[in-house]
Amino acid sequence: IWILSDAGSHGDLWLLSSIMSERRADREEDYRFLHSMLMEKKLHLLFKIHERLRRFQKRSLLPVREQAAGMASDLAAVLTPQSWSDEARELAALMSQPHFKGLLSVHDAVAQRDFEPTLAPVPDHVLGEEEEEEDSVKIVSLVKTKEPLGATIKRDKASGAIVVARIMRGGPADRSVQGLIHEGDELREVNGVSLENRKPKEIPSLLARSQKEVRFTIVPAFSKEETPPNEPKLFVRALFDYDPGEDPAVPCKDAAVAFRRGDVLQVVSAEDDAWWQACHQRDGRARAGLGPSAHCSGRRMALQRPRALFKPERVKAPAGPVVEDVDYGAITGIHIAGLRRSFRLGKKSSRVRRAAGSRRWSAGGNGSNPPPAYREVIPYRRDPGDGRRLVVLVGPDGVGVSELKRRLLISDPDCYGVTVPYTTRERRKQESEGVDYHFLSVHAFEESILNNGFIEYGHYGGHYYGTSVDSVRKVMAEGKVCLLDVDPSVSERKSAQEFMPYVVFVKPPRLEELRLTRRRAKFIEHTRVGAKEEDLENMIDLAETMENQCGHLFDKVIVNGDATAAFRELRADLQRVDRAEVQWIPPEWLC
Numbered sequence: 001i002w003i004l005s006d007a008g009s010h011g012d013l014w015l016l017s018s019i020m021s022e023r024r025a026d027r028e029e030d031y032r033f034l035h036s037m038l039m040e041k042k043l044h045l046l047f048k049i050h051e052r053l054r055r056f057q058k059r060s061l062l063p064v065r066e067q068a069a070g071m072a073s074d075l076a077a078v079l080t081p082q083s084w085s086d087e088a089r090e091l092a093a094l095m096s097q098p099h100f101k102g103l104l105s106v107h108d109a110v111a112q113r114d115f116e117p118t119l120a121p122v123p124d125h126v127l128g129e130e131e132e133e134e135d136s137v138k139i140v141s142l143v144k145t146k147e148p149l150g151a152t153i154k155r156d157k158a159s160g161a162i163v164v165a166r167i168m169r170g171g172p173a174d175r176s177v178q179g180l181i182h183e184g185d186e187l188r189e190v191n192g193v194s195l196e197n198r199k200p201k202e203i204p205s206l207l208a209r210s211q212k213e214v215r216f217t218i219v220p221a222f223s224k225e226e227t228p229p230n231e232p233k234l235f236v237r238a239l240f241d242y243d244p245g246e247d248p249a250v251p252c253k254d255a256a257v258a259f260r261r262g263d264v265l266q267v268v269s270a271e272d273d274a275w276w277q278a279c280h281q282r283d284g285r286a287r288a289g290l291g292p293s294a295h296c297s298g299r300r301m302a303l304q305r306p307r308a309l310f311k312p313e314r315v316k317a318p319a320g321p322v323v324e325d326v327d328y329g330a331i332t333g334i335h336i337a338g339l340r341r342s343f344r345l346g347k348k349s350s351r352v353r354r355a356a357g358s359r360r361w362s363a364g365g366n367g368s369n370p371p372p373a374y375r376e377v378i379p380y381r382r383d384p385g386d387g388r389r390l391v392v393l394v395g396p397d398g399v400g401v402s403e404l405k406r407r408l409l410i411s412d413p414d415c416y417g418v419t420v421p422y423t424t425r426e427r428r429k430q431e432s433e434g435v436d437y438h439f440l441s442v443h444a445f446e447e448s449i450l451n452n453g454f455i456e457y458g459h460y461g462g463h464y465y466g467t468s469v470d471s472v473r474k475v476m477a478e479g480k481v482c483l484l485d486v487d488p489s490v491s492e493r494k495s496a497q498e499f500m501p502y503v504v505f506v507k508p509p510r511l512e513e514l515r516l517t518r519r520r521a522k523f524i525e526h527t528r529v530g531a532k533e534e535d536l537e538n539m540i541d542l543a544e545t546m547e548n549q550c551g552h553l554f555d556k557v558i559v560n561g562d563a564t565a566a567f568r569e570l571r572a573d574l575q576r577v578d579r580a581e582v583q584w585i586p587p588e589w590l591c
């Protein structure tokens, strides 16, 4: 990997092999293999070529002449056999090689930019007909390639004419005829065949008939003075998966773009109320495709409301004493400060937990508003001084947020850190200040609330619990990713501007898998053995409600079926996020 990386150079190669010869490798065999590979002559030559090419790349060379092949044959004529020295003979032999001749002819083609296809001139009789037309028409010829044309057509209901419905941004029609074909243009003829009284579905067969080029006769929608509207750049994060193959409503499946929840899309045209044109941000200048607009997908999502919204509430009001949070370290045998949740309910009272969870997620909900389909984002170029990220993990109680957090901390304690929560309750015998909690007086806690000192706080069982802003800053100042399991709405609060949190939603799998993994999961030391069916169903319901109410705030969704697979996916995603130079954030964060 090192050798193939861009940073590697010939000098580095020597350096590495000399360092290796000074060190005793742990595995003799690996060492010998690597050493002999690094000393290979071919590898060194390869590096020299690599370095030379990189130097040329930087200089962005231009051709000196456009007729190198002609010059070579002139030279061959000059090199008469009488004058042949050894060098001249070698040169003549080289230049007579077919490969060399081929190379020069390619050089000339590139130098003359002679690689673009040529179009036949428009026949005179066609131009003659143009003068007889009442409307001013344009003749546009396009070279046919294997790529779809990148335009859709429709019948104009008022005039009955065939008009260009959409030009897909970045497609051949857009690239090659920039300014020549526009949306709304009327197609009069294709390859000389009149489109009068034709249906749109007849057009593809007309296009298929021509071999190399397609000629359109067009009545432009815009006069020369008018230009089609220019739209500002808009980036959105998709909040749902979209597969055009599964969508019977998409006007043209081939012209559509598929995406997954979380993908960042650039909307290149939002002129159409129902269908946007968008391309994946990661694909740079890729061809745009049709995707449902925010309006259209919002309506559809409303029609497919998750069942949790319609279900009668099964949860009863809490009764009896409430059991407070248990010491996680005592169960796992590994005491990691901050692994307990700051003020969420304890593990022992599932009924109470369900009731509180449901209350929490139904209060202030969206009511009858459909969940948003996209969230606007803007690119934020991270500065090396920005340090590491705040990662907020959320999920319904019992889904495995703490388990994932614990695994992350154990996997790389230098990379991940957690905060120690604050509380106003009495310290217990086995607890220590700053390890289990920071113990504060009610007065000090309330003062801190007034000074915006908490990223999140709550009142529970007669005591305050909270996560302080400073404790998050402290973890991040240590150069660690701070893992928090607070409410996702934290990313809508003021502190989001400072921390720019990355929100991961931990979601339960489907009920069958949840049953299987949670009931049989003996491999996890402290699994709550034999979770009740009702618990599992409630977990799924609550997850749906959370997704419905806060889905637009989630950057990533991890389905926690198999614990190891979920952990691996989460860790890989956080590593990717940590490396990324650009972070896609809501515009409000930069206000």
Ligand SMILES: Nc1ncnc2c1ncn2[C@@H]1O[C@H](COP(=O)(O)OP(=O)(O)OP(=O)(O)O)[C@@H](O)[C@H]1O
Pocket: 341, 344, 345, 346, 347, 395, 396, 397, 398, 399, 400, 401, 402, 403, 404, 517, 518, 521, 524, 525, 526, 527, 528, 560, 561, 562, 563, 564, 566
């Ligand atoms: N993928 C999984 N498969 C099986 N068991 C799991 C899985 N993930 C977590 N568990 C177990 O489920 C129980 C609840 O997990 P955990 O404590 O991490 O949940 P939580 O989301 O933090 O909720 P709580 O607030 O109830 O602690 C634990 O016993 C944990 O070991």
